[in-house]
Amino acid sequence: MPFRGKSIRRKIVGLLLVPLLSLTVLWAFATAITGQEAAELLTAAEVSRKIGDPAEDVITALQTERRQALVVLATPRPRPGAAPSRTRTAALTALHGAERATDKARAALRSGADGDVRDDMSPAAADWFAAMERRLDRLPALRYRARAGSVPPDEAVRTYDEAIEAHIDFLTLLGSVRDAGLEQQRRALVGLGSSREALSREDALFAAASAGDGMDARQLRAFSDHIAERTVLYRTNVAVLPVEDQKMFDDYWRGTEARALETAENAVVLAGPGRAARAVDAARWQAAASTVLADLARLDAEANRRHQDRLDPVATWVLTKAALAGVLGLAALVASVVVSWRTGRGLVRDLRQIGRDAHEVSGVRLPAVLRRLAAGEPVDVETEVPRLEHTDDELGQVGRALNTLQRAAVEAAVKQADLRRGVSAVFVNIARRSQLLLHRQLALLDTMERRTDDPDELAALFRLDHLTTRMRRHAEGLVILSGAAPSRQWRRPVRLTDVVRGAVAEVEAYERIELRRLPALAVRGPAVADLTHLLAELLENATVFSPPHSTVQVVGERVPNGFALEIHDRGMGMAPEVLLEANLALAEAPEFELSDTDRLGLFVVSRLARRQDVRVSLQPSPYGGTTAVVLLPAALLGDVPAKPATAPVVPVGPPQPEPRPRPFDHDEDTPVLPRRIRRAGPVPRPADTTTHEAVRDAEDVRARMASLQRGWRRGRAATEQEHEHDSTGTTDERDGR
Structure with a gap:
């Protein structure tokens, strides 16, 4: 274990550091998530404001330019050396105006995309923006060929359609948010833009047919497909919008302008190939189609504005949530650190106090008591080890147990000293009695030695005298071990x-x-x-x-x-x-x-x-x-x-x-x-x-x-x-x- 053998402070720090680090990581994660969501909302709003609206303008300009280009391609070219007809001249003039409008909208889009806006885009949106730029770069060559009449109508339509689809796909990826409902509504609004694009293709196809030789079966089928595509896109995406937006679009399609367009569409489809372009007057069709396209653009802009209004509270809430998560999480983290620090410091202080008490008893108080006891001084257990007050928690129980252990150790030392003194007293008593008897025995031996003349008996008495002298030394050893003074003393030098x-x-x-x-x-x-x-x-x-x-x-x-x-x-x-x-x-x-x-x-x-x-x-x-x-x-x-x-x-x-x-x-x-x-x-x-x-x-x-x-x-x-x-x-x- 990394903390094995370390101090108690390090172990407590390690014990408290794990939850604190976990809480810090959770706080940082929650703050990062909510902050990222808030940043994405702010970025989406900024990018939509700088790029979204200019992209819508580019789409509208491209739709108008496509219609005029198809009209120019459908208008009969003059014979070599002959002056162009008034119709072609008007068509070319309208095409030049549409091209200038497209270039102006494109310049505004590029101007809005400069700076940090490109960096704020998602990788997918940035890729589509680059693809959109590449497709717009094809327009100058297409325009030249369209004015010269050297490009097939289908190729011109495909080129314009790809450029417009790139812008629509870019809008789909632009400004996505994490809120599922709001994201569905945003995509539905983009889908309504695709529905308007189907109507624009329908209008361009009919305008080209009216300016040219009419519609054949293939063109009429494409015309009817655009009508069906527009209807499907409308119904699919309107159902996702809020009720008020649904009502707005439904009321419009039940209105006079929308019904006039539907009547003209039905007339064209029912007229069949060859007669479809003559089934509805060109001026009547242009008035109905342009009116509906302008109204749908206005309705889409109003729906987008309402969506932005709904998005602002969500963004505000996300920002508030991010701020709350950051501030409250930081406050909780600081409070946890403070509480952990105070708790850990209290534990360390209590444990150190217990350690100091144990060290004082084992290293100071108990040895001092033993020295005093060895010196024969009286020792009072209550004075040496007073009863200390402790809390009722586990550390208090340890403190009380330690205090009890200290008292038991001192009491045992006192009892041991009493036992030693008792044993020493017994030693001294026995030794003194033995010495008294040995002195008497030596005196008796001395008398017997004086009275005998037999060498054998005298030798035995001398041996007994010698053993008695040694016994006296051993008895004196007991006195010395007991700490008492020996009985043999001299006053003068020897x-x-x-x-x-x-x-x-x-x-x-x-x-x-x-x-x-x-x-x-x-x-x-x-x-x-x-x-x-x-x-x-x-x-x-x-x-x-x-x-x-x-x-x-x-x-x-x-x-x-x-x-x-x-x-x-x-x-x-x-x-x-x-x-x-x-x-x-x-x-x-x-x-x-x-x-x-x-x-x-x-x-x-x-x-x-x-x-x-x-x-x-x-x-x-x-x-x-x-x-x-x-x-x-x-x-x-x-x-x-x-x-x-x-x-x-x-x-x-x-x-x-x-x-x-x-x-x-x-x-x-x-x-x-x-x-x-x-x-x-x-x-x-x-x-x-x-x-x-x-x-x-x-x-x-x-x-x-x-x-x-x-x-x-x-x-x-x-x-x-x-x-x-x-x-x-x-x-x-x-x-x-």
């Missing part, structure tokens, strides 16, 4: 090396992690818990998705914007599209979806990174696995705090049994390391402890250390053989890689 080691201690396969030497930097206290948790998630991901015999390297160096930690594993790596998706999630920190349970660790890392302004990205590792780059901003880092004299730090190793302070105690003023990061050497004693007691305790510790070394090796071997793994913290990496 060495970066200790933070990384604390993260290593919360990973199951911690013995596979190789920590390179890090510079002497400290992490601000409020960021220690989040950074430890973040690194623990990344480290566990690296150990889980790399071969058991491989190591995971942790290196770091200063960069212009802070400090960069790199975690290299030797796993199978990640597909490019999966790697891109994971990096986008880490950079944007998307909203946690309850249905996306396989990516919990990814959400936890992104939340922690966003909260501490840390940038985390995943890259292909040069070893074939994946490298996690953690960029710590300079605002999180500082100088290493002064070390207590009794707290030297050693590398990661098996847990030690000596008493130690509670891990992650946010109420202490000094930074405390995680449980898996233990100190070597004797535990510091209170100030009032004697030296002897300190030495005895140190010897005790050394004896227990030897037994614990053996138990730790057995415990580590047993740990490597385990297959159970808590999936809560690493299933996101398992899905993403």
